[in-house]
Amino acid sequence: MAETKIHAYYDDDDVLMHAVKKVKAAKHHIEEVYCPFPVHGLDRAMGLAPTRIAITSFMYGCLGLTIAIVMMNYIMIQDWPMNIGGKPSFSYIENMPAFVPIMFEMTVFFAAHLMVITFYLRSKLWPFKEAENPDVRTTDDHFVMEVEVHNNEDELKELLLETGAVELNIIKKRH
Amino acid sequence: MASHYEAPIRKPLVLGDKGYHDVSVDIAAPVEGKANKHWWIVFSISLAALLWGIGAIVYTISTGIGTWGLNKTVNWAWDITNFVWWVGIGHAGTLISAVLLLFRQKWRMAINRSAEAMTIFSVIQAGLFPIIHMGRPWLAYWVVPIPNQFGSLWVNFNSPLLWDVFAISTYLSVSLVFWWTGLLPDFGMIRDRAVKPFQKKIYSLVSFGWTGRAKDWQRFEEVSLVLAGLATPLVLSVHTIVSFDFATSVIPGWHTTIFPPYFVAGAIFSGFAMVQTLLIIMRKVCNLEAYITVQHIELMNIVIMITGSIVGCAYITELFIAWYSGVEYEQYAFLNRATGPYWWAYLLMMSCNVVSPQIMWFKKIRTSIMVSFIISIVVNVGMWFERFVIIVSSLHRDYLPSSWTMFSPTFVDIGIFIGTIGFFFVLFLLYARTFPVIAQAEVKSILKSSGERYKSLRAAGKPMYKIRKDGVVRETIMDSEGTLSNTDK
Numbered sequence: 001m002a003e004t005k006i007h008a009y010y011d012d013d014d015v016l017m018h019a020v021k022k023v024k025a026a027k028h029h030i031e032e033v034y035c036p037f038p039v040h041g042l043d044r045a046m047g048l049a050p051t052r053i054a055i056t057s058f059m060y061g062c063l064g065l066t067i068a069i070v071m072m073n074y075i076m077i078q079d080w081p082m083n084i085g086g087k088p089s090f091s092y093i094e095n096m097p098a099f100v101p102i103m104f105e106m107t108v109f110f111a112a113h114l115m116v117i118t119f120y121l122r123s124k125l126w127p128f129k130e131a132e133n134p135d136v137r138t139t140d141d142h143f144v145m146e147v148e149v150h151n152n153e154d155e156l157k158e159l160l161l162e163t164g165a166v167e168l169n170i171i172k173k174r175h
Numbered sequence: 176m177a178s179h180y181e182a183p184i185r186k187p188l189v190l191g192d193k194g195y196h197d198v199s200v201d202i203a204a205p206v207e208g209k210a211n212k213h214w215w216i217v218f219s220i221s222l223a224a225l226l227w228g229i230g231a232i233v234y235t236i237s238t239g240i241g242t243w244g245l246n247k248t249v250n251w252a253w254d255i256t257n258f259v260w261w262v263g264i265g266h267a268g269t270l271i272s273a274v275l276l277l278f279r280q281k282w283r284m285a286i287n288r289s290a291e292a293m294t295i296f297s298v299i300q301a302g303l304f305p306i307i308h309m310g311r312p313w314l315a316y317w318v319v320p321i322p323n324q325f326g327s328l329w330v331n332f333n334s335p336l337l338w339d340v341f342a343i344s345t346y347l348s349v350s351l352v353f354w355w356t357g358l359l360p361d362f363g364m365i366r367d368r369a370v371k372p373f374q375k376k377i378y379s380l381v382s383f384g385w386t387g388r389a390k391d392w393q394r395f396e397e398v399s400l401v402l403a404g405l406a407t408p409l410v411l412s413v414h415t416i417v418s419f420d421f422a423t424s425v426i427p428g429w430h431t432t433i434f435p436p437y438f439v440a441g442a443i444f445s446g447f448a449m450v451q452t453l454l455i456i457m458r459k460v461c462n463l464e465a466y467i468t469v470q471h472i473e474l475m476n477i478v479i480m481i482t483g484s485i486v487g488c489a490y491i492t493e494l495f496i497a498w499y500s501g502v503e504y505e506q507y508a509f510l511n512r513a514t515g516p517y518w519w520a521y522l523l524m525m526s527c528n529v530v531s532p533q534i535m536w537f538k539k540i541r542t543s544i545m546v547s548f549i550i551s552i553v554v555n556v557g558m559w560f561e562r563f564v565i566i567v568s569s570l571h572r573d574y575l576p577s578s579w580t581m582f583s584p585t586f587v588d589i590g591i592f593i594g595t596i597g598f599f600f601v602l603f604l605l606y607a608r609t610f611p612v613i614a615q616a617e618v619k620s621i622l623k624s625s626g627e628r629y630k631s632l633r634a635a636g637k638p639m640y641k642i643r644k645d646g647v648v649r650e651t652i653m654d655s656e657g658t659l660s661n662t663d664k
Contacts, residue, residue, distance in 0.1 A: 053398055099332055131367075162644065
């Protein structure tokens, strides 16, 4: 980790977007941006990779559907193939319409919950987790861009002030 | 964003000269303030109703279902009426947060949080009835297919009542995580504003350490979108499955293929009416008139009007098909509804559900807060009677005239229903004092496109932002333990 980093504070999402583009154009690496609300297009401007969380959800849904089919096939067709109200219990497909509601619900259940759990784990969110935003204003109305300094402090400072930062916080590490 | 083109025809969704910080202040105010006398009065009444309901439930379970007004013919009445009613009310919350998100409706931002809270709290009420209407509720866990020492003895997956178990528990749990995930940034906002240590601790706990990184927001939005995509078919399926309780039976008046969409439409209808009732009061007492505007009320009224018309269409379809079917049992079921001993319930249902929403065609009426409030209550009364009419009037007279009978509720039936209303309001009142009742992060994200301040800037041709060149510079020294200390400001 670099010895010094700069937190540049912005008070407007449009100014932030312009700043991100300028800082990227000047070939500086943006370590992190903290926002009080989702700024559309920010991830693309920063060059973040798209999230794959929707793909995980699809796979979890497939898992839920499989579990539902295997469970009901075992219980209703294999283990106790009983005659309940004249419903055919000879094969899964014959009584399939009655299994559709639960097949559907379990697909949704698995897709939704496992995706949310994945999100919480990947974004490191859980009860008793300490918040790591650098300033309390980043959940209110300020945006903070974190840039690392590599022997170019003055140049970077000037660039960030030029982009409309309302406040710069230069964080130096003391040994 | 400023670059965003917004048609000038669109009216502002956030009124007044509001910036980002004003949104935080306004939404945090009810949480940071103290409850007033009126809150305590309403809370006490709700708590009293809840306690009365608990008494009625304890009495039912310890004495038996015979304390209710059910008989051998009418063996479902207030219990399942209330169950379907509460489930239906819950549906609007998901509709507002999920369907309107898929359709990119910005006006949902101010109402989705409370609508989702209403969903959670009313599904909890609904969830009570399947348990307490059991003769032996202590064996309720037998509905779950868990391996056991009876062989294993399983459940029968053909029954809509078991589908209900899966549907309601999936619906409640998915709605809960959807709601909670959306709450994280807002809890984070309150956590960062809190000055009292205890409050800070609590909101740190419930905000799960939300930090608002760009990557977090990217995932957050994707998760919200996928959950909305999952919740939309879920909400349709849940009330469909509830309607299967009746539609898959052989009872004339119940055995209908129109029930699934018709119940769903009714659920949206009654749910939006409940949202309307709650929000008209909330915007007033929490001073949120700038966020929940007359335009929001009007749009909800339009949804009520549309779904009310769908419900009306379904009533007429049922009547037509009954006549057209040539089945005398079916024909009698509807003749009995209109002219039998429960004609008054049918008339009430028809007038509340079919006639009352039609007056929303008049702009003067649908933009009137007072009329909207009254209609929203009328609709929920009507929708309660819809379920009552469907259930009781189809059961009390069916195939065998020798088993024709009547139904009247006892004070225990009524007491449990009052108890659930009390429980609902206890939860909702606690919510209104401790939760950010408007999704502030979402409102902030539409402020520039739909806020009055920015709309007037745009109309005046003025820039929406200014790049300032006078930023201040300060230095912070971080020691080896990671503690920060400011050197200058």
